[in-house]
Amino acid sequence: MKNIQLLDKTFSLSIPASDIKKAIWEMAEKINRELRDSDPLMICILNGSFMFSADLMKLIDFPCQISFVKLASYEGTGSTGKVKELIGFNEDLKGRTVVLLEDIVDTGVTVENCVNQLNKMGVKEVVVASLLFKPDALKKDIKLDYVGLKIPNDFIVGYGLDYNGYGRNLPDIYSLTADN
Ligand SMILES: O=P(O)(O)OC[C@H]1O[C@H](OP(=O)(O)OP(=O)(O)O)[C@H](O)[C@@H]1O
Numbered sequence: 001m002k003n004i005q006l007l008d009k010t011f012s013l014s015i016p017a018s019d020i021k022k023a024i025w026e027m028a029e030k031i032n033r034e035l036r037d038s039d040p041l042m043i044c045i046l047n048g049s050f051m052f053s054a055d056l057m058k059l060i061d062f063p064c065q066i067s068f069v070k071l072a073s074y075e076g077t078g079s080t081g082k083v084k085e086l087i088g089f090n091e092d093l094k095g096r097t098v099v100l101l102e103d104i105v106d107t108g109v110t111v112e113n114c115v116n117q118l119n120k121m122g123v124k125e126v127v128v129a130s131l132l133f134k135p136d137a138l139k140k141d142i143k144l145d146y147v148g149l150k151i152p153n154d155f156i157v158g159y160g161l162d163y164n165g166y167g168r169n170l171p172d173i174y175s176l177t178a179d180n
């Protein structure tokens with residue numbers, strides 16, 4: 001199994017790029033079918049979602065807007081349980097169908113925070129699309145509308161996800177090995 005080293009930690013290959021691509025194709029197909037008449041505004045949650053959002057958006061086959069927010073809840077290999085807002089929601093979203101684009105839903109703290117903020121702003125509906133979901137880590141009562149892949153509760157890097165800023169550029173996803 002292919003291993004990589006990032007700073008002090010070793011990771012082993014867990015999800016190859018071909019599986020990620022297939023999951024995004026399937027999600028895009030559903031979104032194209034189900035949201036094309038809603039004039040949705042996609043919101044990419046930076047940093048982690050940059051790669052997923054870019055690949056998904058290229059497969060959306062109707063005119064569609066995208067905007068960006070920058071939030072952080074994870075430090076090192078764990079959740080802080082709090083969401084830091086580095087660039088927030090600053091457009092008029094009243095009455096819009098908003099699609100949150102997440103690379104991963106882990107504890108659910110970030111998505112819950114976004115959904116609450118968007119509902120206060122008077123959106124019509126919030127739709128959540130996440131490439132990855134860790135069901136065993138979830139601590140919040142949130143609804144996920146589109147999920148690419150369900151994964152075990154292991155710390156992962158690659159395809160946008162990082163360990164202390166490293167690993168985001170990897171095309172495959174790797175998980176932390178037991179010997180760390
Ligand atoms: O469900 P949660 O426990 O909230 O975890 C999910 C969030 O954690 C990651 O972001 P992170 O805070 O690491 O910031 P980053 O996107 O800049 O890496 C990821 O991109 C999600 O936004």
Ligand code: HPA
Pocket residue numbers: 074104106154155156157161162163
């Ligand atoms: O497993 C993870 N890896 C990197 N960033 C994350 N943010 C939430 N979960 C993770």
